[in-house]
Amino acid sequence: QPVLTQPTSLSASPGASARFTCTLRSGINVGTYRIFWYQQKPGSLPRYLLRYKSDSDKQQGSGVPSRFSGSKDGSTNAGLLLISGLQSEDEADYYCAIWYSTTVVFGGGTKLTVL
Amino acid sequence: EVQLLESGGGLVQPGGSLRLSCAASGFTFSGYAMSWVRQAPGKGLEWVSSLSGSGGNTFYADSVKGRFTISRDNSKNTLFLQINSLRAEDTAVYYCAKGQDYTDNMLDNWGQGTLVTVSS
Numbered sequence: 001q002p003v004l005t006q007p008t009s010l011s012a013s014p015g016a017s018a019r020f021t022c023t024l025r026s027g028i029n030v031g032t033y034r035i036f037w038y039q040q041k042p043g044s045l046p047r048y049l050l051r052y053k054s055d056s057d058k059q060q061g062s063g064v065p066s067r068f069s070g071s072k073d074g075s076t077n078a079g080l081l082l083i084s085g086l087q088s089e090d091e092a093d094y095y096c097a098i099w100y101s102t103t104v105v106f107g108g109g110t111k112l113t114v115l
Numbered sequence: 116e117v118q119l120l121e122s123g124g125g126l127v128q129p130g131g132s133l134r135l136s137c138a139a140s141g142f143t144f145s146g147y148a149m150s151w152v153r154q155a156p157g158k159g160l161e162w163v164s165s166l167s168g169s170g171g172n173t174f175y176a177d178s179v180k181g182r183f184t185i186s187r188d189n190s191k192n193t194l195f196l197q198i199n200s201l202r203a204e205d206t207a208v209y210y211c212a213k214g215q216d217y218t219d220n221m222l223d224n225w226g227q228g229t230l231v232t233v234s235s
Contacts, residue, residue: 036221038160045210046152046160048223061223095160099221102174104150104162 004107011113020081022096033098035079041092117141119211119226126232137194137211145189148214153207165220201233
């Protein structure tokens with residue numbers, strides 16, 4: 001079982017909200033980790049969006065709008081990325097990552113389609 | 116403004132070697148951990164290696180351990196990745212990325228990437 005699991009795809013309408021999940025493997029407690037989120041548009045380099053561990057330990061990436069936010073769901077052991085007010089330009093791949101056992105671990109990525 | 120500019124990629128035969136470089140500017144290079152991340156064509160992101168601001172602590176993915184060597188020259192604000200015994204599965208865009216602080220290897224700025232193609 002991978003360390004981080006992300007759904008392959010997600011679709012939502014312009015103006016709506018999108019909720020991305022990043023589920024940590026059983027036995028790895030989401031509460032312990034800073035969850036990092038990255039956006040990658042086709043043909044472009046990844047962009048750091050934000051990190052979230054708790055409301056007192058979070059960081060927004062430089063120039064990232066406040067409609068991008070992070071949170072956690074302890075009941076499902078998952079990190080969450082929330083995008084409100086979806087725009088067509090948000091269409092991209094979204095990756096989560098953590099520092100785990102002296103390695104950077106990425107999730108497989110979720111492709112967001114805005115339609 | 117943080118800028119990271121990779122170079123050194125190209126076409127290489129299986130078993131060959133390459134040395135990738137990443138020229139950094141816009142921040143105090145020696146104060147930050149640095150990493151390499153790769154992305155095979157049509158695939159997701161795969162972390163390769165990281166090292167601390169001094170270069171004293173290095174970390175590698177199991178898939179490259181023993182074949183890749185990460186290093187840095189803080190006097191020249193440059194990060195390196197020596198890649199040996201290349202395999203077809205090493206074909207990817209290799210990104211240089213900046214860490215969050217001196218020892219925090221999580222990534223907050225990325226370069227444009229350099230393409231490594233391993234093929235005969």
